Amino acid sequence: MLRILILGDFFMRKEILRNYLFEYLKEVDDNIDFRLVEWGSRGYQKGEAEGVGGKIKEFSGDPSDVVKFMEGVNVLVTQVAPVTAEVMDASDCLKVIGCTRGGPVNVDIMAATQRGIPVIYTPGRNGDAVADYTMGLILAETRNIARAHAELKKGIWRDDFYDYELCGYELAGKTLGIIGFGFVGRKVALRAKAFGMEILVYDPYIQKEEVAKFGGKLVDLPTLLQNSDFVTIHARLTSETEKLIGARELSMMKKTAYIINTARGKIIDEKALIEALMKKTIAGAALDVFEDEPISKENPLLSLDNVTITPHIAGAAKDVVHRAARMLAEDIMKVLKGEKPTYCANPSVLEKNMFQKK
Numbered sequence: 001m002l003r004i005l006i007l008g009d010f011f012m013r014k015e016i017l018r019n020y021l022f023e024y025l026k027e028v029d030d031n032i033d034f035r036l037v038e039w040g041s042r043g044y045q046k047g048e049a050e051g052v053g054g055k056i057k058e059f060s061g062d063p064s065d066v067v068k069f070m071e072g073v074n075v076l077v078t079q080v081a082p083v084t085a086e087v088m089d090a091s092d093c094l095k096v097i098g099c100t101r102g103g104p105v106n107v108d109i110m111a112a113t114q115r116g117i118p119v120i121y122t123p124g125r126n127g128d129a130v131a132d133y134t135m136g137l138i139l140a141e142t143r144n145i146a147r148a149h150a151e152l153k154k155g156i157w158r159d160d161f162y163d164y165e166l167c168g169y170e171l172a173g174k175t176l177g178i179i180g181f182g183f184v185g186r187k188v189a190l191r192a193k194a195f196g197m198e199i200l201v202y203d204p205y206i207q208k209e210e211v212a213k214f215g216g217k218l219v220d221l222p223t224l225l226q227n228s229d230f231v232t233i234h235a236r237l238t239s240e241t242e243k244l245i246g247a248r249e250l251s252m253m254k255k256t257a258y259i260i261n262t263a264r265g266k267i268i269d270e271k272a273l274i275e276a277l278m279k280k281t282i283a284g285a286a287l288d289v290f291e292d293e294p295i296s297k298e299n300p301l302l303s304l305d306n307v308t309i310t311p312h313i314a315g316a317a318k319d320v321v322h323r324a325a326r327m328l329a330e331d332i333m334k335v336l337k338g339e340k341p342t343y344c345a346n347p348s349v350l351e352k353n354m355f356q357k358k
Helices: 014-025 063-067 085-089 109-114 127-142 145-153 183-194 208-212 221-227 247-252 270-279 318-336 347-352
Strands: 002-008 032-038 047-051 054-059 075-078 096-099 175-179 198-202 216-218 230-233 258-261 284-287 307-309
Touching (some): 002 014, 014 032, 014 075, 063 085, 075 318, 085 109, 109 347, 127 145, 127 183, 127 284, 127 318, 175 183, 175 221, 183 198, 198 221, 270 284
Parallel strands (some): 002 032, 075 096, 175 198, 175 230, 198 216, 230 258, 284 307
Antiparallel strands (some): 047 054
């Protein structure tokens, strides 16, 4: 019998995960015991905790509560629960951990590696969703869509948005600067080309030939900032990218340019951005992420008239749930069959061939 623990939540529905896992794993073992647990709640607080290899982060709940469900578990699947060494040791037969995220930051990877447990994850699961949303934010900000909507909801007809000074720009012929050219950045480039935009890319880990495949040009960061009409961020938050965009970088942008962030809030120095927006040294911003979330009610971004803001929902689409569940189920099946999965956060454990199908 294969025992699978699914810690679902308000987004990654446990029933959907179960259906995909059953479809893929029934050929591995037709006797599957599913334990379905509703984990977390809307508005869960993201935290940090020390793990074997450093901090795990962006998780919900307490590891001791996960432990309660772990006895005899072969496969653990979650999006937000903390998966620590304590959790792994609570089952003496844990074979694989599945995390339905682009980066399994809530899993102690080193602890899993020490125990020979593969950690499967789902990079690119929300690439299309975030790329769609990015283009939506660009249009909403430059064409006053969100502001006009909010005013009209209050019964205010803002025909002054037709004034030359307040109306925005068409996208055709404009230059989009993309910072970070991974799954999302590339999908944004494809969409932007369809709008007739020129593409500049800054990513120190990408070759110019790869960028050229998407109709873009690889440049350094100052060149991108100085020449882009729109700058959109799609990099991961690391020690290299934290506050990558500060006062100096914002000062390089055109006065008519907009900055968009659907990645992580701490990539932009928020104080510097607020100052640039207040002084109107750039035209505007569209933000789905912030340095601190939820955003404080006192944050000046809430009252500025040249920013469009949303509550970290760029990756929220029903398709994402099904895509992540399918990706995870397929790779977990491969692991249990002794095959190489597509996305494993600690591939060194696979070389030991520990999980051949018995």
